[in-house]
Amino acid sequence: MILVVVTLLVTATAVTDLLARMRPDLKLDEIQIKIRSWWVMAGLFLFAVTVDNRLAYGLVGLICYLSLKEYFTIIPTTSADRGALFWAYLTVPIQFYWIASGWFMMAILFIPVYVFLILPARQILAGETTEFVARTARILWGVVLFVFSLSHLALFLSLGTVDGRAVGGRELLLYVVFLTEVNDVGSFLTGTSLGRHKISPKVSPNKTWEGFLGGLAVTVAGAVLLRFLTPFAVSRAAFAGLCIAIAGFFGDLCVSAVKRDVGVKDSGDFVPGHGGILDRVDSLTYTAPLFFHYVRYLYY
Template identity: 45%
Template sequence: MSDLTHKLYYCFAAIFTLLIIASLIVFILKVLHPKRNWLELKQRITSWWIIIILFFLAMISPEWLALTFFGFMSFLALKEYLTLSPTRRSDGIPLLWMYAAIPLQYVWAGMAWYGMFIIFIPVYVFLFLPARMVIVGDTKGFLHSASVMHWGMMTTVFALSHIAFLLVMPHHLAGTGVLLVIFLVALTEMNDIAQYLWGKGLGKIKVTPKVSPNKTLAGLLGGVFTTTVLAALIGPLLTPMDSLHSLGAGALIGLSGFCGDVVMSAIKRDFGVKDSGKLIPGHGGILDRLDSLIYTAPLFFHFYYYFYA
């Protein structure tokens, strides 16, 4: 078994250990305080088990299957987004073209064809969708509908597909892409948790009270600090990055993760919903789990691509 494979299994062993501890804590709380309602907390832990197991299976699967997994995540995210977004009846065919673009984007990622990957959605899909909409001849709400489609493609497909490209990016060490994906996803989720805990413990000053009232300055700064320190510690162990670049990557993930969270919160408020869906019990919809990654994935990808690819 190679050193990279050992690192992969050590990572997931640590994650599963934390999940076991969390499950035990929930069990003890239910025994000590049986009259209190622990359903939401139990649902969250159960959902994390499902999420981590699926992610683990994707990471140890053949490359094509892992790419299919991430492509399916983009499909679910886009479907959930379009369910919330107001679109016109005349937009049926352009919407089908949006779904058809998903496998193509992941094919470019699987081929590691950076040139096509980076321009397919921002250029070709961007220009094609309104041109296809014009054929129908419906001009009422045209700009709004085109904007909804473009934003959906950029966030749920283009941004998230950077995780897939990170997985297959050519490296001087085979298999490094898997560890980079784990580094990105783990730190993004830890940043969310750290911001929540710092905000609950010390948060008084609201950062975005009209968008996300629970976001505080203490949560933001504490989350970024925690994520940066963790990145500096585990970055050199998991990835080809040195301590300095790992530190920079951690700060980038911490700040961009916060931005992704509040931007998607603003979109949900515009839609008039608290959660984007009910796919994951205790967590809301798929977009509620991927909101931070929409920002962290492309920014971390290009940070790493610039310095190491």
């Protein structure tokens, strides 16, 4: 696993450095900084995943907390939301308690059912009805996207090996995380060099059909090449790559729409070259849950 990740990062570094020398007009400074940041992030992630599940749970839990916190700093909130915000933050340790204890059903139902009912009730007790629906929906949406969806990264570690094969949850986790990033980089490079036809200029002006299709092609190819990390045959690996590319695209657009709505370019500057942490996990909010349930339905 470590060899695969290092090979991917070395390849990405070499390709972007070569393109930067050959085509300085492409202005690849941003993507080069992103890849350097990924060397650090990948090192931390690999260490946590390969050493101990508890470290991995802690790392993913920290990512969920920081993502939720960053989201709450950019959306409008009022003093009447304080109680609900407290309970929203509390969902992080509770959700990871269910995951770490192996209580899969509660990990899947806790936020979509119980938190969905509890947070509006807490908002009612605040006694403020002005924009009740909008205020409550903003908080709930953040919890679902940045706690529930991202916590699926930790749920991969609860999956055992598949039918006695040498691959299991850890390999599948690395598979989806790095294919998500391959899609991100592939879309950026092809969109920068070939992009002409914009997809949704009001939401994300830099997103083009050429970039989307380039990212999709690279991700499907990567999914097939890296299928030794999975129990997939070629067809299922290709379909997984297709789903990851499409889901990652919409996850990115979804967070872009939020930033556009509140009038910010980057959600923060937590990760050098990546903007805020939301700018780094946006695609994973869609790819992680989708891929998890795809794998679980087929093999567990």
